[in-house]
Amino acid sequence: MSATLQPDLAERVGMDPSFNPSACMNCGICTAVCPLGLRHLPREVFAYVVLGMEGEVLQHQEEVFSCLLCKLCEVSCPAGVHITENVRALRHYFDRNVFHIEGR
Amino acid sequence: MPLAASDTIAILADNLRLRKSVLPIPAANAIRWTEGLHLPRGGDTVLYTGQMYQLIPYIEQLVAAEERLGDSFLAGFTGFGRQVNRVLNLAGFMAHPSSAERSVYDRIPHNVALLLRRAGVDFGSLFEDDLYSGALIYDLGVDEVLAAHARTVYAVFQKYEVKEVITIDPHTTNMLRSVYPTLIPGYDLRVRSYLEVLAERGFGPTRRLAGEVAIHDSCVFARYEGVVDAPRQLLDKAGLTVREPAHSGTMTWCCGGPAESLFPKRAAEQAARRVGELRAVAGRAVTMCPLCFVNLEKAAEDVIAIEDISDYLLRACEGPEGESDGQL
Numbered sequence: 252m253s254a255t256l257q258p259d260l261a262e263r264v265g266m267d268p269s270f271n272p273s274a275c276m277n278c279g280i281c282t283a284v285c286p287l288g289l290r291h292l293p294r295e296v297f298a299y300v301v302l303g304m305e306g307e308v309l310q311h312q313e314e315v316f317s318c319l320l321c322k323l324c325e326v327s328c329p330a331g332v333h334i335t336e337n338v339r340a341l342r343h344y345f346d347r348n349v350f351h352i353e354g355r
Numbered sequence: 356m357p358l359a360a361s362d363t364i365a366i367l368a369d370n371l372r373l374r375k376s377v378l379p380i381p382a383a384n385a386i387r388w389t390e391g392l393h394l395p396r397g398g399d400t401v402l403y404t405g406q407m408y409q410l411i412p413y414i415e416q417l418v419a420a421e422e423r424l425g426d427s428f429l430a431g432f433t434g435f436g437r438q439v440n441r442v443l444n445l446a447g448f449m450a451h452p453s454s455a456e457r458s459v460y461d462r463i464p465h466n467v468a469l470l471l472r473r474a475g476v477d478f479g480s481l482f483e484d485d486l487y488s489g490a491l492i493y494d495l496g497v498d499e500v501l502a503a504h505a506r507t508v509y510a511v512f513q514k515y516e517v518k519e520v521i522t523i524d525p526h527t528t529n530m531l532r533s534v535y536p537t538l539i540p541g542y543d544l545r546v547r548s549y550l551e552v553l554a555e556r557g558f559g560p561t562r563r564l565a566g567e568v569a570i571h572d573s574c575v576f577a578r579y580e581g582v583v584d585a586p587r588q589l590l591d592k593a594g595l596t597v598r599e600p601a602h603s604g605t606m607t608w609c610c611g612g613p614a615e616s617l618f619p620k621r622a623a624e625q626a627a628r629r630v631g632e633l634r635a636v637a638g639r640a641v642t643m644c645p646l647c648f649v650n651l652e653k654a655a656e657d658v659i660a661i662e663d664i665s666d667y668l669l670r671a672c673e674g675p676e677g678e679s680d681g682q683l
Contacts, residue, residue, distance in 0.1 A: 286609050286625055316360050316617050319625070320494055321574040321609035323602075342496025350361035352368055352497060 257303040264300055264308075264344045265337065272297035274332045281324035281334060289314050293324065293334050296341070308341070309349065315341050360617050366440045367616070368497040371504050376406060376487040378413050379444050384457060385409050386482045388464040397515035398479035402468055402549070405488040405527030408460040408645045412452035415649060418619050420450075460645065466665035467523050467549050473672055474558045478521060484511050488530035494613060505530075505538045512544060519545045521552055525575035525582070525644050533579065548576070550643065550664070554585035560671030563594025568667070569637035569659075570597050571629070571651065572607035573644040586643055586664055593671035598636040608632060612646030626654035634659045641667060 257263075261272065275297050282294060292314040299307040318338050325334040346352045367377040385406050394402075471478060489504040512520070522528040525548070532546035547555075568590065576582035583604050590597050602608035611625030630651055633640040639660045642648040652661045 286611075286628070287614070287621060312360070313618075316495075317614055317621055319574070319609045319611070319613045321613070322578040323574070323606065323609070326578055326605060339494070339496050342494075343498050344496075346364065346368075346496050350364060352361070352365045 255306065257305050260303040260305050260308070261300050265340045267336070267340065269333050269336055270340050271331075271333055272337050273301045274330050276330050278329060280327050280329065281332075284323050284327050286321065286323065287317060287319060289318065292318055293332070293338065297332070297337065300341070309345075312345060312349070315345065363617055364495050364497065367495065368492055368500045369440055370444070371487070371489055371492050371497075372500050374444060375504070375507065376410075377489075377491050378410055378417065378450070380406070380409060380413050380450075382483040385485070386480075387457070388461040388468075389480055389482060390465075392465070392468050392480075394468065395479040396482060397517065398477070399517065400476070400478045400519040400521060401481055401485075401515070401517050402464070402471065402478045403481065403520045403522055403527065403531070404464045404485050405490070405522070405524065405530070406485065407487075407490075407524040407527055408463045409457070410487070411460045411645045411649050412456040413450040414616075415456075416450040416452055418615055463645070463663050463665050464523055466663075466669045470553060470558070470665060470668055470672070471521065471549060474553050474556045476521070476552060476556070481511065481515060481517075484515070486511060488527045490526040490530050491616065493530065493534060502538050505535050509535065509539050509542065509544075517544065519547075522546060522548050525573040525580060526646070528582075529575050529579045548580070548582055548585075550576075550582060550585040550589060553668075554588045558589065559592045560594075560668060562671055564667065564671050565594060566639070567596045567598050567637045569600055569633040569640040570603060571600070571610065571633060571640050571642050571647055572603055572605075573642070573647055574607055574609050576643060577605050577607050586641075589668055590641065590664070593668055595667065600632040600636050602632060610642075610644075610647040610650040612644075612650040615646075615650065622650060623654060626650040630654045630659060 264270070275294055277294055279294065282290065291311050296308060296311050296315065315338060320335045320338065322335050328334060370377050370379060388404070388409065486508050488508065489501045492501045520531055522531060528546060528548045531544065536542045570586065572583065587597055608629050609625060610629055611622035615622040639662070640651065641662060641664050642651060643664045648661060648663055655661050
């Protein structure tokens with residue numbers, strides 16, 4: 252797999268200081284409890300953000316928008332990752348940079 | 356194949372920006388729940404619907420239309436639809452729920468008003484100024500549109516000099532209590548759900564219903580807003596035995612509703628799984644959110660009866676005092 256890395260991707264996705272995908276320690280509890288059984292979100296997609304792999308992030312658009320934001324993963328997360336707010340930040344990134352939805 | 360998410364999100368955001376709701380509905384239908392209540396306009400305390408229950412029959416018709424469109428050649432023209440929607444309210448052409456379909460969802464805010472009155476709460480309504488909170492746009496991450504809309508909603512509260520807001524559904528509660536304060540400097544409204552208000556006042560129905568109900572906690576109430584005990588206290592006072600499904604309280608399982616606007620098939624699959632959990636503990640289930648109600652009811656078919664908590668609480672206030680005849 253080849254990828255163009257963008258070291259500032261995490262800063263561009265998460266403009267709020269609470270954005271913390273790098274806190275994930277990849278334990279997998281989030282995946283285990285997800286009611287929809289999402290396999291790549293949050294762990295893998297968050298890792299792509301941290302690594303600056305924008306192409307990989309964009310390939311997971313459907314999972315990013317399928318998430319129920321139900322917060323079951325977040326209350327179960329031992330690392331304190333702000334999963335739902337991070338997912339909302341990813342959606343905001345898609346809205347602005349992929350869908351070109353006007354802010355005003 | 357579902358319609359392009361980008362087009363759906365853009366149309367919803369355009370609607371909120373241009374028409375103050377993701378799905379503009381006729382004002383007369385948005386306030387029909389107030390009929391016969393003789394509520395004052397405004398006041399220190401208002402009962403605020405955020406149009407959430409009233410929107411459901413319209414959303415259901417649009418979701419059905421989207422599912423039909425998604426399988427047709429018309430799906431290729433949705434980008435064009437986004438352009439047209441900026442000039443014409445497309446939803447106004449596509450969604451026309453019947454009065455019977457609307458009445459189910461008008462009944463619930465009406466119930467809540469009656470319950471608050473029985474608890475001795477003084478409150479008014481903002482009627483046609485009772486605007487949608489923007490919850491879906493917040494979830495979809497269109498933050499600039501949401502921020503502008505939040506300022507519009509707050510300006511309405513200021514215009515009426517409102518100090519306390521009593522909400523009905525979890526999504527409006529979360530927006531007004533937890534999200535708006537992060538967007539609006541000096542935001543000073545006190546926001547509580549009617550379930551919290553009733554529980555704080557020690558509200559007790561006049562008779563006790565006998566029977567068991569499975570409780571379906573809303574994710575937003577339970578995990579975002581900490582509303583877990585109040586509905587249980589109220590149901591217990593109404594004489595009901597509350598049965599807890601495998602996932603309940605702060606570990607509740609989602610009804611699937613939040614996925615419905617973009618991925619209705621996934622929403623339906625999750626609703627069916629949740630109905631299975633509820634059915635395992637009781638033949639009836641109680642919800643406290645319009646999205647949970649509609650999604651679970653569609654999945655319930657004949658295996659379990661789904662009702663809003665306000666229906667149970669009001670029923671426990673009607674009829675002679677004492678034990679019920681066993682009918683829920």
